[in-house]
Each structure stands twice: as C-alpha cells, then as structure tokens.
Amino acid sequence: MEQNFEYINKNYxxxxxxxxxTGITKDDLSGLIQNQLVxxxxxxxxxxxxxxxxxxxxFQSEIAERYFSKSCISIVEKNKELKDSQQYKAEFKEKFSQLLMRHPDKNFAYHNIFSNESPDQEKLNEVFESEWSAYCEGIYGICTxxxxxxxxxxxxxxxxxxxQFNAEFSxxxxxxxxxxxxxxxxDEFNEVANRFAPYQRDSSSRGKYLDKTLENNNLDYLVKKY
Known part of the structure; x- marks a missing residue:
C-alpha cells in the first residue's frame, strides 16, 4: 500500500x-469534467x-482524495473559459485522426483499420469515441x-x-x-507510456507486453523501476 501511495502522490x-x-473552485472543476473539457x-x-x-x-469515517494527472493543469488553463465542449472534442478528434493517419506504422493500430490505405470512416469514428471516453474517464492519465x-x-x-513481436518470438x-x-x-513504448501504480503493473500493458519480455531475455535492467 505504501509504495502505491508514494507513486500516486509523487506523480499526480x-x-x-x-x-x-489553476485558480478555480472544486465546483468549477466538477463542471469542466462533466462537460468533458477536463x-x-x-x-x-x-x-x-x-x-x-x-x-x-x-468515531469512524472515510476520506476519499482524488488524484489527477499533472497534465490536467494545462488542460484546465486552456479550457476553463471554454463553454463549447463540442469544439474541444472536435479539435481533439481532428488532431488525433491526423496524427494516426500520418504515423508511418499506422497499420498496426486498431485492428488494421488501415487495411485499405484510407480507413473506413465509420470504424475510425468508433475508434475515436472509444479513445475519447477513455481520455475523459482519466484512463490516459494512468497509461500515458x-x-x-x-x-x-x-x-x-x-x-x-x-x-506482434511477442507472438512471433516468445x-x-x-x-x-x-x-x-x-x-x-x-524505447518507443517508454517515450509515451507511464509506469502504472505498483498494484496494477502486472496487469498493465507495460507488465504484460514489455516487462515480461525483457525479463525473459535477460534484459531485466531495462525494466522501469519505481
């Protein structure tokens, strides 16, 4: 428990x-979250x-403390005066889609939606909505x-x-x-991926797809430590 709290307290x-x-109230923050602006x-x-x-x-009681990704500081600063949540979502989607379509290894992404050079727009919309939901829920504050x-x-x-590498060479x-x-x-994974809290490490993408592979190939020194 102590190691988990230390990780969260240090990184969030x-x-x-x-x-x-950011100079806002808790009610303001709640409104931004509800409107999918943070x-x-x-x-x-x-x-x-x-x-x-x-x-x-x-006397017994429970205290629940909410921890946010530090990236939320800049997101709040950007969006705290924005009233149109659909504008933010549309800008997010446009940037996400363009980055995905320009990536040289895009064919690996999202169950081969790029099997034809141009993605199926309906499938791309489904992919974005799933990722947008995960983003709004704070999941990417954990993962990235x-x-x-x-x-x-x-x-x-x-x-x-x-x-794919593990399936081919494990x-x-x-x-x-x-x-x-x-x-x-x-290196590619570590460029963008977080370490995850200790209690969730083994079941995370890092634990399942990278840590074990490094350990199995005597590259334990590359496993990210806390």
Missing amino acids: ITEEKLCSI PDASYIVTRSIKITSPLKDE LNSTEEEIVKKEIAVKKLM QKPLNTNEIEELLRLN
Missing part, C-alpha cells in the same frame, strides 16, 4: 492542488479514520505521460507492435537482430 496532484494552481481523476485514494478516547467512545492525442496514438501502435531465444528490435520497441 490532488483535486485541491489542481484547483489552487479528464476525470485517474486515482481515488480512500483512507479510513478511527478516533477513540478514554471515554470508551469512537501527458494524455495528449499524440501519446494516445503512439501508445496504441507501440503496444500492438509489442504484441517461444525461442532471440538473435542479435531480434534483440535490437526489442530495444527499439522498448
């Missing part, structure tokens, strides 16, 4: 601090408090370093490339060229 900011830095908290830390006294009485459109695209591709020792490829994939 509380609701109170986010509001203080992602929701990525972690909620709940503490149980018990008070006793010599009078043989006691800065929750940007570029990082969402790059992480998707990095994960899919790791999955049953045999790697040769020199394959080790070099794994090192490149490690």
Whole structure:
C-alpha cells in the first residue's frame, strides 16, 4: 500500500492542488469534467479514520482524495473559459485522426483499420469515441505521460507492435537482430507510456507486453523501476 501511495502522490496532484494552481473552485472543476473539457481523476485514494478516547467512545469515517494527472493543469488553463465542449472534442478528434493517419506504422493500430490505405470512416469514428471516453474517464492519465492525442496514438501502435513481436518470438531465444528490435520497441513504448501504480503493473500493458519480455531475455535492467 505504501509504495502505491508514494507513486500516486509523487506523480499526480490532488483535486485541491489542481484547483489552487489553476485558480478555480472544486465546483468549477466538477463542471469542466462533466462537460468533458477536463479528464476525470485517474486515482481515488480512500483512507479510513478511527478516533477513540478514554471515554470508551469512537468515531469512524472515510476520506476519499482524488488524484489527477499533472497534465490536467494545462488542460484546465486552456479550457476553463471554454463553454463549447463540442469544439474541444472536435479539435481533439481532428488532431488525433491526423496524427494516426500520418504515423508511418499506422497499420498496426486498431485492428488494421488501415487495411485499405484510407480507413473506413465509420470504424475510425468508433475508434475515436472509444479513445475519447477513455481520455475523459482519466484512463490516459494512468497509461500515458501527458494524455495528449499524440501519446494516445503512439501508445496504441507501440503496444500492438509489442504484441506482434511477442507472438512471433516468445517461444525461442532471440538473435542479435531480434534483440535490437526489442530495444527499439522498448524505447518507443517508454517515450509515451507511464509506469502504472505498483498494484496494477502486472496487469498493465507495460507488465504484460514489455516487462515480461525483457525479463525473459535477460534484459531485466531495462525494466522501469519505481
């Protein structure tokens, strides 16, 4: 528990601090989140408090503290005066789509929606809505370093490339060229991906697709530590 809290406390900011830095109230922040202008908290830390006294009485309560990605500071600053949430979503979608379509390894992304050079627009819309929902829920505050459109695209591709690599090479020792490829994939993933809290590391994309592969190939020194 202590290591998890240390990670969250070091890498995320509380609701109170986010509001203080950006000069808004908690009600303002709640409104921005509800209008999908700011992602929701990525972690909620709940503490149980018990008070006793010599009078043989006691009081128990729980305190829940919401922790946001530090990237939310700039997002709040950008959007706190914006009234049209659809404008923000449309700009986000346009940038996401352009970054995805220009990426040299786009064919790895989203179950090969680029099997034809131009993606099926309906499928692309479905992909974006899924990613937008994850972004608004604060999931990319957990998974990526800065929750940007570029990082969402790059992480998707990095994960899919790791999955393909593992499917092809997991049953045999790697040769020199394959080790070099794994090192490149490690760099691509680390360029955009977060470490995840210790309790969720094993089940995360980092734990499942990168950490285990590095360990299995005697590259433990490359596994990101806390």
